[in-house]
Amino acid sequence: MKANRIVVKVGSNILTRSNGHLDITRMSSLVDQIAALRESGYEVILVTSGAVACGRGEFAAEMHSDKHLDSVEQRQLFSAMGQAKLIDQYYGLFREYGIHVGQVLTTKDNFLEERMYSNQKACMGIMLENGVIPIVNENDTVCVTELMFTDNDELSGLIAEMLGASTLILVSNIDGIFTGSPEDPSSTLIRKVRPGDDLSSFIKEEKSGFGRGGMISKCSTARNAAAKGIRVIIANGKVPGILTRLILEQEDLPHTEFLPTL
Numbered sequence: 001m002k003a004n005r006i007v008v009k010v011g012s013n014i015l016t017r018s019n020g021h022l023d024i025t026r027m028s029s030l031v032d033q034i035a036a037l038r039e040s041g042y043e044v045i046l047v048t049s050g051a052v053a054c055g056r057g058e059f060a061a062e063m064h065s066d067k068h069l070d071s072v073e074q075r076q077l078f079s080a081m082g083q084a085k086l087i088d089q090y091y092g093l094f095r096e097y098g099i100h101v102g103q104v105l106t107t108k109d110n111f112l113e114e115r116m117y118s119n120q121k122a123c124m125g126i127m128l129e130n131g132v133i134p135i136v137n138e139n140d141t142v143c144v145t146e147l148m149f150t151d152n153d154e155l156s157g158l159i160a161e162m163l164g165a166s167t168l169i170l171v172s173n174i175d176g177i178f179t180g181s182p183e184d185p186s187s188t189l190i191r192k193v194r195p196g197d198d199l200s201s202f203i204k205e206e207k208s209g210f211g212r213g214g215m216i217s218k219c220s221t222a223r224n225a226a227a228k229g230i231r232v233i234i235a236n237g238k239v240p241g242i243l244t245r246l247i248l249e250q251e252d253l254p255h256t257e258f259l260p261t262l
Contacts, residue, residue: 001229005043005128005165006247008034009156013173014237015050015086020057022050022089026237030171031093033243034133038099040248043128045163047136047156048086055082079140090135100132105139108149111158121162128163157221161228168225169246170218171237176256177202177215193258195226222258232258 010030017023034044055078069077087103094101104124110116124134136159138149149155153170160168179202180187193199203216222232235242235255245251 007160009047051082153221175254
């Protein structure tokens, strides 16, 4: 496990506006922060959602078309369109810092078959050794039904374990796990989760906006990663400078941290 290796997972609700178009201001802020982490000696792997939402926003003007698309066809079309725009935007933003990036589109099969797993791990290892940031997303053009990850939370946990990251940051649109609804003033933020802590009464089966996941998924990913010795942080990506303030400045900002078991 490398102490200076961090996986950052960013969800669709952080990267896109309500109309599905990319929130360039927030993307730029996240890139600024990742560049600052790199400058401070951290290796960063970025797991990013947003392709399907972005593609849907791009295609919205054509939705009056007579062509009917089922849910699988929509996902394939939107992801193919959106992924191109998403990676192009990241490329341009990181290029301003002279940072090279590489796209890695993966599937669940790549984590189940030993040869594919080894090839994928070697690819990202070479990228990191040469100063290239892997930008990882599920390959939604071919991943349908049983081939899909639960969401990119699950994927980010697998990536963190595969690459021996010491920290996984799940960037959400709320501060972390609360004892009730985040909108309820009587709810309090759970700052630390220790192995064995029962969160079942605090987690609801719900998701918001464009993302597939929710807090149940984040909690499951966090517990699995923590059991492998990985520190996991759930934090609000809408808070200015959240990554650098938590990692570099070690500010006591609102967040939920899952303490590693090992």
